[in-house]
Amino acid sequence: xxxxxxxxxxxxxxxxxxxxxxxxxxxxxxxxxxxxxxxxxxxxxxxxxxxxxxxxxxxxxxxxxxxxxxxxxxxxxxxxxxxxxxxxxxxxxxxxxxxxxxxxxxxxxxxxxxxxxxxxxxxxxxxxxxxxxxxxxxxxxxxxxxxxxxxxxxxxxxxxxxxxxxxxxxxxxxxxxxxxxxxxxxxxxxxxxxxxxxxxxxxxxxxxxxxxxxxxxxxxxxxxxxxxxxxxxxxxxxxxxxxxxxxxxxxxxxxxxxxxxxxxxxxxxxxxxxxxxxxxxxxxxxxxxxxxxxxxxxxxxxxxxxxxxxxxxxxxxxxxxxxxxxxxxxxxxxxxxxxxxxxxxxxxxxxxxxxxxxxxxxxxxxxxxxxxxxxxxxxxxxxxxxxxxxxxxxxxxxxxxxxxxxxxxxxxxxxxxxxxxxxxxxxxxxxxxxxxxxxxxxxxxxxxxxxxxxxxxxxxxxxxxxxxxxxxxxxxxxxxxxxxxxxxxxxxxxxxxxxxxxxxxxxxxxxxxxxxxxxxxxxxxxxxxxxxxxxxxxxxxxx
Numbered sequence: 001x002x003x004x005x006x007x008x009x010x011x012x013x014x015x016x017x018x019x020x021x022x023x024x025x026x027x028x029x030x031x032x033x034x035x036x037x038x039x040x041x042x043x044x045x046x047x048x049x050x051x052x053x054x055x056x057x058x059x060x061x062x063x064x065x066x067x068x069x070x071x072x073x074x075x076x077x078x079x080x081x082x083x084x085x086x087x088x089x090x091x092x093x094x095x096x097x098x099x100x101x102x103x104x105x106x107x108x109x110x111x112x113x114x115x116x117x118x119x120x121x122x123x124x125x126x127x128x129x130x131x132x133x134x135x136x137x138x139x140x141x142x143x144x145x146x147x148x149x150x151x152x153x154x155x156x157x158x159x160x161x162x163x164x165x166x167x168x169x170x171x172x173x174x175x176x177x178x179x180x181x182x183x184x185x186x187x188x189x190x191x192x193x194x195x196x197x198x199x200x201x202x203x204x205x206x207x208x209x210x211x212x213x214x215x216x217x218x219x220x221x222x223x224x225x226x227x228x229x230x231x232x233x234x235x236x237x238x239x240x241x242x243x244x245x246x247x248x249x250x251x252x253x254x255x256x257x258x259x260x261x262x263x264x265x266x267x268x269x270x271x272x273x274x275x276x277x278x279x280x281x282x283x284x285x286x287x288x289x290x291x292x293x294x295x296x297x298x299x300x301x302x303x304x305x306x307x308x309x310x311x312x313x314x315x316x317x318x319x320x321x322x323x324x325x326x327x328x329x330x331x332x333x334x335x336x337x338x339x340x341x342x343x344x345x346x347x348x349x350x351x352x353x354x355x356x357x358x359x360x361x362x363x364x365x366x367x368x369x370x371x372x373x374x375x376x377x378x379x380x381x382x383x384x385x386x387x388x389x390x391x392x393x394x395x396x397x398x399x400x401x402x403x404x405x406x407x408x409x410x411x412x413x414x415x416x417x418x419x420x421x422x423x424x425x426x427x428x429x430x431x432x433x434x435x436x437x438x439x440x441x442x443x444x445x446x447x448x449x450x451x452x453x454x455x456x457x458x459x460x461x462x463x464x465x466x467x468x469x470x471x472x473x474x475x476x477x478x479x480x481x482x483x484x485x486x487x488x489x490x491x492x493x494x495x496x497x498x499x500x501x502x503x504x505x506x507x508x509x510x511x512x513x514x515x516x517x518x519x520x521x522x523x524x525x526x527x528x529x530x531x532x533x534x535x536x537x538x539x540x541x542x543x
Contacts, residue, residue: 003112003281007070011319019319026317027325030073030308033198034060034326035333037308037356039221039341040349041076042300044141045084047093049221049341050228050334051298052076057232057330059290059302064323066289068282069267071274073308073323074290078356079262080255080301082137083392087251089156095248097238097295102245102252104295107259108288115260116280122261123403125372125380128365130395133387135361138353145350148176148218158388176218176347179207183351198311200352207348221349222342230338232331235296254393255291255301263287263304273313307359375406408448415444417453419460426471426531436466437538443474446509448481464496467538471531473504478512487518499541502527503534 034056042052056075063074087096110116140161144151149168155161183203190199211218221228267278283304290302312322369380383399418441424431433439470486478486493500505513505527513519513527528534 003114004285005068005279005282006066006286006320007068007279007282008065008320011070011321015319015321020321022316023319023322024325026312026315027322028329029196029315030312030317030322030326031329031333032201033311034073034075034305034308034330035341036200036204036344036349036352037305038076038330039344040352040356041078041081043221043225043346043349044078044081044138044353045076045300046088047084047096047300048225048228050338051300053228053330053334053338054232054297055294055299055302057327057334058297058299059294060330061324061327062290062293063263063286063302063304064320064327066282066286067320067323068279068284068286069270069304069309070276070278070319071270071309071312071317071322072263072267072278072283072304072320073312073326074263074287075302075305075308076300077262077303077305078138078353078360079131079134079258080303081141081353082134082387083251083254083258084300085141086156086391087248091244091248091251093298094238094240095244095251096300097298098240098244099248099252099255100291100295100299100301101238102248103255103259103301104288104291104293106252106256106288107284107291110256110260111281111284111286111288114281116264116284122400123379123407125369125376126383126396126399126403127261127265128362128369129380129383129399130387130392132361132363132366133384133395134392135357136388138360139357142350142353142357145176145219145346146180146354148173148347150219173218173347175216176345179210179216179218179345180347180351180354183207183348184354187352187355196315200355203351204344204348207345208343211345212343216345219346220342221344221346224346226342228334228338228341230335232334233297237296250393254396257396258392259287259291259301259303260284262306266304266306266309269306270309270313273310274318307356375410379403379406411445411447412453415442415446415453417442417456424469424471426473431531431535433535434467434539434542436542437469437535438465439469439471441471441474444476446472446475446478446482446486448479464498466497467499467501467541468493469501469503469531469534469538471503472506472509473531475506475509478509483512483516483518487516487521490518490521500526501534501537503531505529 035053038052038056039049042049060073060075063072084096087099137158140158143165144154149165149171151164151168155164186203187199190202210216211220263283264280267283271277287303294302370377379399379402382402383395386395386398420439420441424433424439490500500522502522526537
């Protein structure tokens, strides 16, 4: 139950009519808001509008029903646009479905093996770097529809996109630009008029009516994709081979990591808004189930959506029932009004995605991080540029690797080995040592990052002692490299006829020592939990 404990079970205890009305209202509003977003995300991802809606319906229902957050709203998000579009263009729709199911299995295993808390420790510069990079890529993908350039094929590479945009600048459709600019303006400023109805929905209704009434010469969903099929397709298992699984494994891992990061970030933001605490592992399991089931119906990757989750909260949603209602409302909208969606102008959807890209960009956080240490700035900029110039798989991998290496470097720099000959100092208190005894104080974790410091300390000793006390009072843990390094140090001391004592060894370090041969080599009688005992033993050895 600690691993999988859906919030709906807790929420339904004491559930009443008043709470249901709030959830019903919030779910209906979120469902209406989610429809244009689902269509826009589907199109921008290189799939059909219907697939975006199907993803929002099925994944939204599963994430709310099984999830570890009371108010999380799931579905397709802007963060996945770049990677989904890349997978579709490289491996086709079948490759995307298989990769999504593989990612779902990974997410499921992450939750089962309690990786929910570990993912929270991904460095902030990495998250801001790839999020800002994704925002810039999304923005660049919408320029064709935003300006109505009419390009049938847009290159995948970032710089090639802008080259072809400038080459076709004379083909700008002013009607398309007007619709797109109106959408952006409405999306940003409608909130000053009415906070209940989202500006993107108002823009879609008004621009669609304008295109229909005045027959404006702009591309619509219908002219590009035909009618949206107002039905949920029957489930079908995608055909895959072992070779395809091997090929798609890196992509699936990126989808899983991105889904985990975004869903848990969204859940954490929601916790702060409603004063609750989500279950990370349960949330990952729900995300995994959603991404396993949704591709059976032709859906794309899904995760927790921060914007829709906050819309849910602001409209009174407080239990997973609101998320379930949102999925039902989306289903009804698809069945009843799905065919009418073909009249939505593409420049309007481009304008909505430009707003989403702006909100994703986190430019204030980006600017703030530029004032931090050079290491943080390096991680931020490298992750950002790799996301924009190459792809998210490379960016996340190298960004995390660089962050880990810099972290290890910082920890190794903070760890020190101090040598005391006469007298020693323990917690700033002088301690008298017998003649012929010195002390090596290890300060900080004893791991592979500080292995060479023992060698350096050994060379700093001017006169070899008869007994050497290694003070480990400030060592929180020791890893296998530290054990090996300590073993080599013990061998050198033995060759020099120096006896070794370990002092102030904490229980965790002692347990690690017991699992290695070094424990028997040093001897149980020469390992102490306190420092005074080690000094007394040193005196006995000198006698």
